[in-house]
Amino acid sequence: MKPLMDVAALQARLGAGRRTVLLDVRWVLGDPHGHEHYLAGHLPGAVFVDLASELSDPAVPDRGRHPLPSSGQFQESARRWGIRKGDVVVAYDDSANMAAARVWWMLRDASLNEVYLLDGGLAAWRAAGLPLEPGPVHPARGDVELGSGQMPVVDAGAAAAWPRDGLLFDARAGERYRGEVEPVDPRAGHIPGAVSAPTTGNVDDAGRFLPREELRRRFESLGVVAGLPVAVYCGSGVTAAHEVAALELAGFPAALYPGSFSEWSNRPGLPVAVGPEPGGGGTEAREGGRPAGNSAGGGGSVAL
Secondary structure: OOOEEOHHHHHHHHHOOOOEEEEEOOOEOOEOOHHHHHHHOEOOOOEEOOHHHHOOOOOEOOOEOOOOOOHHHHHHHHHHOOOOOOOEEEEEOOOOOOOHHHHHHHHHHOOOOOEEEEOOHHHHHHHOOOOOEOOOOOOOOOOOOOOOOOOOEOOHHHHHHHHHHOEEEEOOOHHHHHOOOOOOOOOOOEOOOOEEOOHHHHEOOOOOEOOHHHHHHHHHHOOOOOOOOEEEEOOOOOHHHHHHHHHHHHOOOOEEOOOHHHHHOOOOOOOOEOOOOOOOOOOOOOOOOOOOOOOOOOOOOOOO
16 A cells, blocks of 8 residues: 555546545644634645544543544544545645644554545645635545554553564654653653654655655664564654654554553653663653753654
């Protein structure tokens, strides 16, 4: 399965009248106005997807900030978005697909075969000079039947053991991995043994995924080799899905740790490493012990 569709291919589909469900996942941590941005202008016919309420259960400390919803809840949301059996779905956002990757991964996990990320997202559509449409879209209810368990996942126990025989990627910003800042979670640092691989390294300056060969070189430089098991986490399991998509594009399958660091750091019995190396080397960040000078709005980019 290829995870991407470019603007030209999408425009051709829409121009030919081929049924395509467009999902607008406008959401960025710290900006609660995603729906308002959507209403101001979105791809014609696109349906708004609320990441916080439709792609997540309410936050629970020992499950993380964005726990996955039940399969029944997710199917209800997908039908509300108008998805029917056999539909092609294209998701996008206005942040290099860092949020849209969540619904891409969830629909793939739920057995939907043809679901894609719009490469470059809303910015690429705008750059092509294509029109936007204001206001809400209320599609006819869909009838899609979704399953579950089609994408590999790991839990906290598996994530703890993963670096012994595989490669565990931390997709957050480097400063969060090192424990220099932690804007949202109770402890700063990373899962011991994890390798820093920020999602921002998957895309170019325009927010498009790097070409396949460049992604392969990137991940190989971080230790990926054919046959080595790879798993990915981030802050709350959102942008880690973007890294799973990038790895798939490069030809490497990867598992997702949905609870990610927001779950891990809320469990006092689990160790946290700090510093630039996978094994740490600095002082472990204890629960409640954020670095001096850090605040909920402070420092660095945030991988959710």
